[in-house]
Amino acid sequence: MADPFDDIDTPRLVAEGREGDNDAPLSVGELSLKLKRMVEGEFGHVRLRGEISGYKRAASGHVYLALKDADAVIDGVMWRGAADRLPFRPQDGVEVVATGKLTTYPGRSKYQIVIDRMELAGEGALMALFEKLKAQLAGEGLFDVARKKPLPFAPKVIGVVTSPTGAVIRDILHRLEDRFPTHVVVWPVKVQGAGAAEEVAAAVRGFDAMPAHGPVPRPDLVIVARGGGSIEDLWAFNEEVAVRAVAACSIPIISAVGHETDTSLCDFAADMRAPTPTAAAEIAVPVRAELANGIASMGLRAERCARRYHERAGERLQALVRVLPRRDALLGPQRQKADDLGARLDRGLELRVTLARGVLDRAGGALRPAVLERKLDALRHRLDGAGKLLDAVNPDNLLQRGYVRVGAKASGKVIASAADARAAGALTLHFRDGSVDARVERGGAKPYAGDTPEQPDLF
Template structure:
């Protein structure tokens, strides 16, 4: 039977075909119809598949594809649902998602709007564990060179754990039994949403405490949690916790789970303890053992000192035996002193004898006749000197009528007429006194100058 719609040749302009009672649909109308049909038919579905092309947009929404061996479907996770995912999604993880199927008209694609995402069993969780472990190990976060030595006797111990569980009680009890210490507890959630961020914040908070502050800075940290499944312990496998432990400047003991449990926190910590109780045992020594060690060391020190003293006494006694006696050491010096003493006595006697001879010779020259002769000669020389002094005395010429002239008011002696005329006022010194006079230059008239009674030296 032929179909008039398909049998009619194509025309330049579309026309209504006889027998076709369906109007032409727009693309939007068709997409909307398909969207309503898909959403009404399927509603909520659960899908299992492998994540591919995981991408988180700046808006906080996430986009991905879920695939298996034969098919692929796009998915979108709105920001609120994306922030509630309890692990870090990444390509290659097998997950089970719950959401609503819909069609995105802008691309003519069907997709799933994911409301919840879970790992597809412990196998997928272990795969995520190994993948994250390889990534962090490649960055060197687990290297042995990063490990810090634990303090032997920490003054303050910080504990990051739940404040209500048996773990904190076990740790405090064991510390009190072994070595009572100052313990600071930073309470955190150890399981469920937000637990990883709380643990990381606690570790960084302890590390940020300053020395000497109001809250003492711990010398050692213990990150602890009781046993459980890998899902229960997953907060300690989160990257934020592992990086906080690796970056911590305070030595960290990881005590997460039981001895058979292993977390990435264990690899990043400076030391792993099989249990929280064992962490407390590792953190501090036994007080009784410390006291015993101190007592033993004190006893050994005392024995060493005593033995050293004994050996020193033995060496001293041995040296005393080989040393010469006192008389043997001092005998030659004593003999030399006696010899020098005898020589000194003889030298003094000789010196006295020589001095006596010199004195005798000097005494012979001091006889009375010799002294009188020397005194007479000295007296004659003295009298001759006196006569000579009398002859050269300045007043001797004045006794003969002479006078000496000096400028008036000075002690300058005038010896020439020209000097006298230059001085003008002069003083004449005679044997019996001095007379002031005035010397006139030639040609000058003077009415009150007296006539001299006797010739002047001028």
């Protein structure tokens, strides 16, 4: 009888079932599924400590990374929901503790950890992340002193970014009330845990975006505050999103995070760091009572200075009065000169009146009636002589004795010669009792009757 196991290892062209085989061949998918169930069943909850490498957040919000140590590397994935709950921003080189479950990825025959929660591996890792982010932001110039803005002396409105229920806001309000009562606008935020950094950043940007004359007054100063705690408790103020918002704010900001020994990256980005929230209130406003006392003191000093100036001016005036000459000594010569000028004026007026009276007397003598009558007789005689002469030379007087005055009809000019008469043609003969028109003929002058033709003689 032949041995059934003689040809077990003999290769065949076509796979066939062998006598004694109890299992049918598995497909790759079936094997991958078996492995997946086995891995997930055995490692349904694991915690891995390792250094982040190849960190990447996809557009979908999922996070892909690898965890490694000196001996091995394992891929990891964190779905979007878990990634959004992370209390810090992972970076390559940071050591973390990841909690999740192992699974396989059949498409690549790989196993990986699906991370549900990720935490920094102790405060050392947290400080390493802190220093790494600090160096990065400092290299961008976010902490430069030249970027710091001066704080207003006495802000009218102060914005506070903090938790509305903690002791911090009460301490700030009480301190402001004691020192310098000021209008305060509180923007409530979470100051710890997932999403706290984003809320702080949104509050700072919200204050910065307020209009100058809106329904809510825009702050002149912003205080970002939180009480003390561990570095983990204060980590929201070390997140990049919060630090960049503080550095970009156009309103001056005071950072008051934790106690005096605590330091956050927001402290470096702010315009002023306060060791405590109460100290931030003290930095923000002056003491009103001290200001009032200072103003009163300056008022008294001003009053004393004015009084002293007045007194010294009075002393100088009295000293000048003592060295000045007396009034009579100053005005006596001027009075004497005025008296002399008055006397000279009187004499001048008297002389002027005397001269005027003489002129008047002479003029009055010339106007006596006899003298005047003689002058009038002389003027009458002259006038009579002129009238006689005028009568003698008046050509119209000759017309009374039968003479005729001949004139040109057109111009009225006196005709004195026959040549002028012939040249004129039409004449006017002036008699003592009227005028007659005439026309010059060759033989002499005939009566002129305009343009009427001469009538022939009937006899």
